[in-house]
Amino acid sequence: MAATLHLLCGKIASGKSTLAKALSDAPSTVLISEDAWLAALFKDQLNTGADYLRCAERLRSAMAPHVIELLKAGCSVVLDFPANTVAQRAWMKDLLTQTQAPHTLHHLVADDALCLARLKVRNAGGAHPFVVDEALFRRFTAQFEPPQPEEGFSVREHVQSAL
Numbered sequence: 001m002a003a004t005l006h007l008l009c010g011k012i013a014s015g016k017s018t019l020a021k022a023l024s025d026a027p028s029t030v031l032i033s034e035d036a037w038l039a040a041l042f043k044d045q046l047n048t049g050a051d052y053l054r055c056a057e058r059l060r061s062a063m064a065p066h067v068i069e070l071l072k073a074g075c076s077v078v079l080d081f082p083a084n085t086v087a088q089r090a091w092m093k094d095l096l097t098q099t100q101a102p103h104t105l106h107h108l109v110a111d112d113a114l115c116l117a118r119l120k121v122r123n124a125g126g127a128h129p130f131v132v133d134e135a136l137f138r139r140f141t142a143q144f145e146p147p148q149p150e151e152g153f154s155v156r157e158h159v160q161s162a163l
Contacts (some may be wrong), residue, residue, distance in 0.1 A: 001100075002074075002102050002160065003028075003070070003072075003073075003075055003077070003099075004077075004100045004101060004102045004104065004120070005071060005076070005077050005079060005092075005095065005096060005099070005102070006020070006023050006076070006077065006078040006079065006103070006104055006106060006107045007010060007079055007081075007083045007092050007094075007103060007104070007105040007106065007153070008020055008078075008080055008081070008082065008083055008105075008106050008108070009080070009082070009083040009084055009090075009106065009107045009108065009132070009146070009147055010082075010084070010106075010107065010109070010110065010158075010160075011084070011108075011110060011115045011137075011140075011141050011144055011149070012115060012132055012136075012140055013110075013115040013116070013119040013122055014108040014109075014110040014114075014118075014160055015108050015110065015118075015158070015160050016082070016106075016117050016150045017033065017080055018034065018110055019108065019158065020078045020108055022079035023078045024030065024078045024157055025108075026041050026076060026116050028074065028075055028076060028077070028128055029076040029077070029078060030070055030075055030076070030077050030080075031068075031077075031078045031080060032046060032054045032063060032067065032077060032078070032079055033041040033080040034056065034059065034080060034081040034082070034096045035080070035128070035129055035130060035144060035161065036088030036129065037063070038052075038055055038059060038129075038130075038154075039129035039130065041055070041059065041082065041102060042058075042059075042095070043129065046129070046130070049136065049140070050141055053156055055072075056081075060081070060091055063081075063088055064091070064094075064095060064141070067079060067095055068099055071095075071099040071101040073098055079092065079095075082104060084140075084143070084144050084145065084153070085143055085144070085145050088104070088144055089105075089151055089153065092105075093151070093152070095154075100107075102154075103154055104155075104156050105147055105153040105154060105155045105156070106156050106158055107130040107155050108157065108158045108160055109157055109159045109160060110157065110159075110160035112137075112138075112141065114131070114160060114161070114162075114163070115137065115141075116137060117163055118163060119132060119134075119137060120121075121163065127154045133135065135139055142153060154155045154156065
């Protein structure tokens with residue numbers, strides 16, 4: 001089986017990281033988590049949404065060659081980075097162009113109420129490296145753009161309906 005790039009699209013707390021962990025259980029599959037890397041490299045620098053955007057861009061620049069080499073070496077990659085805007089997906093499309101790897105864009109569909117309920121549980125649990133309040137959730141959700149057919153991704157929809 002060819003190395004596959006798995007991409008994740010969904011609002012904050014829609015279940016992207018949970019699905020990413022499950023997908024990474026497949027043989028010869030590596031999980032790369034934006035949240036884990038951002039926390040390790042930039043946690044003390046992430047105070048605003050603008051900080052996130054700046055640090056996430058730096059991380060994407062550093063990770064792109066690594067992801068490409070993993071795919072070329074025959075290793076599947078679960079890229080637990082948000083594919084939530086056309087611009088974010090354009091970066092991912094470039095990875096695919098450079099590798100010709102098969103891919104699946106997993107689109108997690110969940111309404112705001114479900115995501116906010118999950119976010120409340122996640123924040124209270126303390127295991128996630130970042131606490132996201134409702135205001136930040138709404139700010140990022142306002143920027144969310146579901147994938148469109150003309151973007152050329154192979155999309156698999158996952159409808160979320162429970163905590």
